[in-house]
Structure formats: structure tokens, C-alpha cells
Amino acid sequence: MTEPQTKDFRNDQQLIDALNRGDHTAFDTIYERYHRWVQHVALRFVGNDADALDAMQEVFGYLARHASQLTLTAKLTTYLYPIVRSQAINIIRKRNRRENLPIDELGRLTAPAADADVLHHDLATLVRDLPEPQREVLLMKALDGMTQDEIATALGIAVGTVKSRLHRAIDTLKRDPRTRQYFENK
């Protein structure tokens, strides 16, 4: 991850308030803090760096256009996640239209790389085989460090639904002999 070019100690709420007032340095700070994460989330959907980059540009373009209308009620990542998801789906839709591919894969997270190294092969297989909703919440928990409440807000679903999906995903990993060792060492 790149180092931020300027030291800005404002928190997310302060940055959004400043952005509402037309402070472009607030935008610069938000970009510095989150552009890599946005790319990372986008990559999970679009599956390649180029499209992830496009999605990142679209997300920050959206943020700049709606700067005066933002009201932050949760963490910025919770606010950004559905935007990233939506922009990634748009890119996939355009790509599929261009390549005359079916759009039944829209919104689905890409599976882990098929050429995952031997050490991670079993985990990759299991994660790929998880139902899409369970895989998404598991990755949001593990990779994005979101709490169940934040995941629920980002996805627009009930907390109970998040708990249920996460519990089932973890249970699958616990019960499978290939990934049981992650939990047995605890």
C-alpha cells in the first residue's frame, strides 16, 4: 500500500464534512486512505486489475459528484462498499455485452485464483465452493475487517442474516478436514 502523501489526521466524519463544504484536500485524503482498498474490493468482483482500476476511478468520480450530499452514519468503508459493488457490476455488464457473454455471473464474487499455490489450494477450493452470499460475508469479515453490523449495513441486510451466513461459512471450514486445522490450533 502506498504511503499517504500528506499527513492528515482528520477522521472520516471530519473529512466528509469538509468534502461537503467543497474542500478538495479532504477528497485527496480520502483517496489516499481508501483507493487501494476500493481497488481490492473491486478486484474480488471483476477478476482483473484493469477493470478493478476502472471501477476505482468510477467510485471516486461518484464520490466527487455527490460530495455535497454525503452524510456519514457509519464507517466510510461501509458507505463505499455498495458503491464499489455497483460500479464493478456495471463494468462486468459492459464487458459481457462487449464479449456477448451471459450476465448470470453479475454480482458474483470471483473464485480464488485457480492456480493458487499448493498450500492454499484446499482453502481456495472450499472458498470457491461456498455459496456466494456466505463467501461474500466471510471475505468482508476476513479481508475488510468489518463487523457483522457493518457488513449488514454495507449489504443492506439484517444483522441476523449476516450472522447466519457467517456462521455457516465458518462451520463449513471447521467441519472440512482440509481446513479444520485453522480452528484446532485455537
Place this chain on the structure above:
Amino acid sequence: MNPDRPQQPDHHDEPQLPPELVRDLRALYPYPATPPAEVEQAVRTEAREQIGNLRRHRRWGFWSSIAACVGFVFIMQQVMRTSTLPEIDDRERLVQSPAPEVAGRGIAAMKIAEINPADIDGNGRVDILDAYVMARSMANESTSPNPAWDINADGTIDQRDIDAVAQSAVRLKGGA
């Protein structure tokens, strides 16, 4: 949920993933390459334009509101000016006139009546109603006739002035 305080949200309810699992999942989903400098510059430039536009729109909206308020106040002042009550003399004439139809008319009607004294009721036109108003007022002996009703300027206000108003109404109606 903490059994001792069931109504309190409990952070222990948040499942903890094993660190090794998190580590390996991150390896499966690595971060993408750093964006090229020109892409980052393009994002910042577009953002500055968008934010600048928002600021301009906001400023334009602010000054437009100010201009609208000033314009509204100016228009209201103009409207109030043209809607003022008639001068004292005209007002007294309205009071002196026994015809109830004349009382309360605006100054515009009064000015027309000054131009054409036969417009007894001050409605801006001379018609048979003016003759009627005049006749009815004169029949009421308790009130004095309006001096302006000396239509034929013979020094008295009588039936001949009523006839003159009626003839004037007919003449106007006949288009002569």
C-alpha cells in the same frame, strides 16, 4: 449475547476468525497493483472539477437567492406605491358624494371622473346608470348634490343635468 446483561450488545458475539485463516485468505485475494500515476492524477483532476462545480453552483444559488429577494422587495414596493389611497381632496369628494357606488373607488376611477364629470359612479364609463345614480341622489332631499354634477354648467344641478348625462350615455353608446 452476555447472559448477565441480555439487553446489552455484546462484542463477544462477534466471531473471531483464526489469524492463520485470515492470513491465507489474504494470500488468495492479494491487493492489486498500485495505480499508475497518470490514473491517480486523472482521478484527482476530475474530482477537483466536480467539487469546484459544486462550489460554483452553491455560490450561484446563494447570489441568485439574494437577487430574487431584492427583486421581490423592489416589486412589492412598486405595487404598494401604485395601490396607495387617494389624496385627501379626492377622499373628501368620495365622502361628500351621496352615491354609495362612488364611495371606496380607487384613485384611477376618480381621475376618469374628473376628466368626464358625467361618469357619476366613477366606473370609467358614462352610461345610463350614471343618470340613474344622479337622479336617485337628487331625489334624496337630505343630501346636497355634488357640485361637479353641474353637467351643463348653468349654475344649478337639476333634471337638465340628469338629461345631459343620459344623452351623453346614449351618444357614447351610439358611437357618435
